[in-house]
Amino acid sequence: MTEDIWKNSYYTTTYKVRLYIKQLEYLKLTNNIYNELIKKYFDILYEKQELLDMSSFNCLAELERLTIIPKTGPRKGEIPELYFEQDAPLYLRRAAINQAIGNVKIQLSNEIRAGEKKQKLPTVPKAFNHPTIFYKGMYKELKGNSITLKLYDGVEWKWVKAKLAKFEIPENAEILSPTIVIYKNYILAHIPIKQPINDITPIRFRMQKDNIRVCGVMFTNTDKFAVCVILDENGKFLKSKFISGGNEFKERTGKIYGKIKKYRKPIKKDHSNYWGKLYKISNHYAHKVSREITDFCIENNVKVLSFADYKNNDENMESNYKRRVGLFSPIGLREKIIKDLTYKTFKEGILITKVRPNYILRRCYKCRGVIRRKIKDRKETEKFRCKNGHEGDYYFNGAMNVAIMCLKKFGKEIQIQD
Ligand SMILES: [Zn+2]
Known part of the structure; x- marks a missing residue:
C-alpha cells in the first residue's frame, strides 16, 4: 500500500x-x-x-x-x-x-x-x-x-x-x-x-509501518487529568507525561457550583450567569488538556493514540460513576476532553483507537497479576503493588495497559521489560 x-x-x-x-x-x-x-x-x-x-x-x-x-x-x-x-x-x-x-x-x-x-x-x-x-x-x-x-x-x-x-x-x-x-x-x-490533513493512512495500515509509536492515555479523577505513555511497536516504554490541573479545576468549579446549590431553595434564582462561568471553565480545561496531549504526541512523532472505550462498555456504569463523582470533577470532564482531543488529533493526522476498559486498572502491566492500591491513613493512595511484587503509580500502570492493548489489538508482538 x-x-x-x-x-x-x-x-x-x-x-x-x-x-x-x-x-x-x-x-x-x-x-x-x-x-x-x-x-x-x-x-x-x-x-x-x-x-x-x-x-x-x-x-x-x-x-x-x-x-x-x-x-x-x-x-x-x-x-x-x-x-x-x-x-x-x-x-x-x-x-x-x-x-x-x-x-x-x-x-x-x-x-x-x-x-x-x-x-x-x-x-x-x-x-x-x-x-x-x-x-x-x-x-x-x-x-x-x-x-x-x-x-x-x-x-x-x-x-x-x-x-x-x-x-x-x-x-x-x-x-x-x-x-x-x-x-x-x-x-x-x-x-x-x-x-489538507497531514496523514490519513487508515489505522490498520499505519500500524503495519515500521517504527510506529502509540500513546496510551489514562484519565483520572485526581489532580492528574490524564497520564500519557508512549511505547514503540515492541512495547518498549519511551516516555510519559502527567497532565495536572485537576485539583485546580475542581476548586474553581466547586466554588461556583456551591453558589448554585446554596441558592436553589427556597428562592429559585436565575443561575444562568454561574452556569455560563462553569461552561467557560470546563471548555478552558478541556481545551488545555487536549492540547497538551496532542502536542505530546506531535513532539514525539506518535501516530496512534489510544484510551479506554468507556462509553460502549457499560453506559449505565458510566452515568452512575458520573453521578457519584460529579460533573465538575476531573473525570467528569473526560468526555469533553475526548471530544476536543478527537478533533485536534485528527487535524494533525493522529488517529484514535479505543480499547476495552476491563482490567486496565486491576492488572499489573508487567505480569498481569492482580494489583492492589496501597493504603495510607486508611485512604487509597495513587501507588499500587501487584501480587508478584511490582510497584508503581496506579494510573501510570493503567496508561501502560491501554498502550499495550492498543498494540496487541493490531497484532503486535510485545516484550515487556522487567
Ligand atoms: Zn506485576
Missing part, C-alpha cells in the same frame, strides 16, 4: 473574527433582504414540495428558473412563473435559496414528527433571522485583516470595505464563504478555512 493513496483529504475549521465596519446600516439592510429572500423561497418550496425530491443543485436551478428574469438565452427578458420583485445579486439569492431548502426540510420533518405523535402541527415561520452567508461574488479581497463585501445602501448594491481583527490564514488553506453575524455590540465574521 503506497502512502500517496491516503493524501488529499481535508478538514474545515471556522475562525470567528471580529469585524469592524462604518456602514453598519448597509450590513443590516443586506441582512434584511437576505432574510426576506429566505422567506419568499421558503414559501415557494413549502407550496411546491415536489421540488425537494430533486438534488439540492437541481432544486436551486429550478427555483432560479421560476423566479429570475433570464438575462441571456432564448427566454431572455421573459417574466417567469413565480417572479417577485427584489433587487438582489444572484449570489445572495443562491445563499438564501440554500438556506430556505434547509429550513423547509426542518419544517417538514417537524410536521411529520408532530403528526406521528398526534400533536399540534408546528406553525410555518412568519419571518427568518439568519446571519448572511456571503458566497463568492458577494465578497472579495478577504485577507488576514480586511474583507470587501457587496452591500445594499438603500438604493443600490456597492462594494464596501470592512476591517477584520488580525488572523492567520494557514499555508495551503482555502477560504470558504464567510457568514457575518451581527450581535448587539459587535459583529463576527465566521470564516471557514479548508486545509
Whole structure:
C-alpha cells in the first residue's frame, strides 16, 4: 500500500473574527433582504414540495428558473412563473435559496414528527433571522485583516470595505464563504478555512509501518487529568507525561457550583450567569488538556493514540460513576476532553483507537497479576503493588495497559521489560 493513496483529504475549521465596519446600516439592510429572500423561497418550496425530491443543485436551478428574469438565452427578458420583485445579486439569492431548502426540510420533518405523535402541527415561520452567508461574488479581497463585501445602501448594491481583527490564514488553506453575524455590540465574521490533513493512512495500515509509536492515555479523577505513555511497536516504554490541573479545576468549579446549590431553595434564582462561568471553565480545561496531549504526541512523532472505550462498555456504569463523582470533577470532564482531543488529533493526522476498559486498572502491566492500591491513613493512595511484587503509580500502570492493548489489538508482538 503506497502512502500517496491516503493524501488529499481535508478538514474545515471556522475562525470567528471580529469585524469592524462604518456602514453598519448597509450590513443590516443586506441582512434584511437576505432574510426576506429566505422567506419568499421558503414559501415557494413549502407550496411546491415536489421540488425537494430533486438534488439540492437541481432544486436551486429550478427555483432560479421560476423566479429570475433570464438575462441571456432564448427566454431572455421573459417574466417567469413565480417572479417577485427584489433587487438582489444572484449570489445572495443562491445563499438564501440554500438556506430556505434547509429550513423547509426542518419544517417538514417537524410536521411529520408532530403528526406521528398526534400533536399540534408546528406553525410555518412568519419571518427568518439568519446571519448572511456571503458566497463568492458577494465578497472579495478577504485577507488576514480586511474583507470587501457587496452591500445594499438603500438604493443600490456597492462594494464596501470592512476591517477584520488580525488572523492567520494557514499555508495551503482555502477560504470558504464567510457568514457575518451581527450581535448587539459587535459583529463576527465566521470564516471557514479548508486545509489538507497531514496523514490519513487508515489505522490498520499505519500500524503495519515500521517504527510506529502509540500513546496510551489514562484519565483520572485526581489532580492528574490524564497520564500519557508512549511505547514503540515492541512495547518498549519511551516516555510519559502527567497532565495536572485537576485539583485546580475542581476548586474553581466547586466554588461556583456551591453558589448554585446554596441558592436553589427556597428562592429559585436565575443561575444562568454561574452556569455560563462553569461552561467557560470546563471548555478552558478541556481545551488545555487536549492540547497538551496532542502536542505530546506531535513532539514525539506518535501516530496512534489510544484510551479506554468507556462509553460502549457499560453506559449505565458510566452515568452512575458520573453521578457519584460529579460533573465538575476531573473525570467528569473526560468526555469533553475526548471530544476536543478527537478533533485536534485528527487535524494533525493522529488517529484514535479505543480499547476495552476491563482490567486496565486491576492488572499489573508487567505480569498481569492482580494489583492492589496501597493504603495510607486508611485512604487509597495513587501507588499500587501487584501480587508478584511490582510497584508503581496506579494510573501510570493503567496508561501502560491501554498502550499495550492498543498494540496487541493490531497484532503486535510485545516484550515487556522487567
Ligand atoms: Zn506485576
